[in-house]
Amino acid sequence: MPVDELTPEVKAPPGLDEATNLRQQVRACGMDPNYWYAVEEVRNVKPGKVVEVVFWKRSIALYRSDDGTFHALDNRCAHRQVKLSIGEVSGCDLICEYHGWRYDNSGQLVHIPDTFARSEPPRVSIRSYPVQVRYGLVWLFPGDPELASERKLPEIPEIEESSGGEKPWGTVHVDFTCSAHHSMIIDNVSDFSHAFLHRRYKPFDKADLLQLETRGDNVHMTYESRVGRGRISSRFVDHGRLDTDHIDLCYEYPYQWSNTSDEIKHWLFVLPIDEQTTRTFFIFYFKSFKVPSLPIRLPRPVMKAVLKIADRTMITPLLSQDRIAVEAEQEGYNRYWDLRPLEVNPAVREMQQVTVRKWREFLESESQNKSTAHESRVSVNGAGATDDAQPDRQAIHVNGAS
Ligand code: FES
Numbered sequence: 001m002p003v004d005e006l007t008p009e010v011k012a013p014p015g016l017d018e019a020t021n022l023r024q025q026v027r028a029c030g031m032d033p034n035y036w037y038a039v040e041e042v043r044n045v046k047p048g049k050v051v052e053v054v055f056w057k058r059s060i061a062l063y064r065s066d067d068g069t070f071h072a073l074d075n076r077c078a079h080r081q082v083k084l085s086i087g088e089v090s091g092c093d094l095i096c097e098y099h100g101w102r103y104d105n106s107g108q109l110v111h112i113p114d115t116f117a118r119s120e121p122p123r124v125s126i127r128s129y130p131v132q133v134r135y136g137l138v139w140l141f142p143g144d145p146e147l148a149s150e151r152k153l154p155e156i157p158e159i160e161e162s163s164g165g166e167k168p169w170g171t172v173h174v175d176f177t178c179s180a181h182h183s184m185i186i187d188n189v190s191d192f193s194h195a196f197l198h199r200r201y202k203p204f205d206k207a208d209l210l211q212l213e214t215r216g217d218n219v220h221m222t223y224e225s226r227v228g229r230g231r232i233s234s235r236f237v238d239h240g241r242l243d244t245d246h247i248d249l250c251y252e253y254p255y256q257w258s259n260t261s262d263e264i265k266h267w268l269f270v271l272p273i274d275e276q277t278t279r280t281f282f283i284f285y286f287k288s289f290k291v292p293s294l295p296i297r298l299p300r301p302v303m304k305a306v307l308k309i310a311d312r313t314m315i316t317p318l319l320s321q322d323r324i325a326v327e328a329e330q331e332g333y334n335r336y337w338d339l340r341p342l343e344v345n346p347a348v349r350e351m352q353q354v355t356v357r358k359w360r361e362f363l364e365s366e367s368q369n370k371s372t373a374h375e376s377r378v379s380v381n382g383a384g385a386t387d388d389a390q391p392d393r394q395a396i397h398v399n400g401a402s
């Protein structure tokens, strides 16, 4: 048999303009950068360290000065485009590993170790990004910086120390990178038709969609479902006191959350990396657990210990099942994207429509604002130029070429 019959050519999935159905469209979409995105867990970046984070194919150097403050710059040195994330943090500055060009936290080049007899470094800057820290996460605004202060982070008062003295709820943070498009992950966490996948842990069971409503950029849904009925989890969840037969979910673009009886909640923050890669930051939070077999609430320190064990034995393994499933879906889509999509849950369609509309709206506004868009181009001042068009005369002199 000829080799090409054994390995038939697989065409890559279409881009947004070539897509002929909603599923193809959504799998080609990015996410509107004019929102705050969780890009890293605070605990993963110690003071004096720099890491690379990626928002929709854009590499960004996220670094932390010695005082613990976070800063973010485009991840390329203006000199020869070496990634600054392999460089070194010094005070509030970031130094390129290759020739030591030094940038302050606004992206301005402030020092070159060897200026070849120049008194000043060329006037060069790279793009910086607004950054803030909340809920144990570092948030970055990849879009128009002028919009950053208008756009708010989701409010999660339950997990913050309140001035009223109410203790924050018990939390579990889970963060992983998944080889799948962000819309597959949003579909997965909001669509309770996949109880079969979790038949071992039973975080939910026998789901039925009771309500579905899209309001603006948010898709709200309520499922009738038996929540927390696993062998272990059912012993800690107070089914007598709480309504664990219903769960509210929302795709609150670009985030996602759930709420069971106002006592068991989660937020999911996705970081779209490219068409086939997404990082996910989950925060699960619980108001209380009960003592197994007794209608008594667990004391807070005990609950913390229980959550640690629950994370290891249930939450993370359960999310691994989802990760394996959506990664398999991505593989399937790469191979069979042209087959007719079959969908039984109308919520999936609603969410996909929001994702596509938001991405199209962003692309349209981008093309309208092209002339004023914030480009991460190096701005070279004529007087200090060192580009190929204006060769550095000092360098030529030193090299003996003039
Ligand atoms: S490449 Fe960064 S200093 Fe030369």
Ligand SMILES: [Fe+2]
Residues within 6 Å of the ligand: 188, 189, 194, 197, 198, 322
């Ligand atoms: Fe799941």
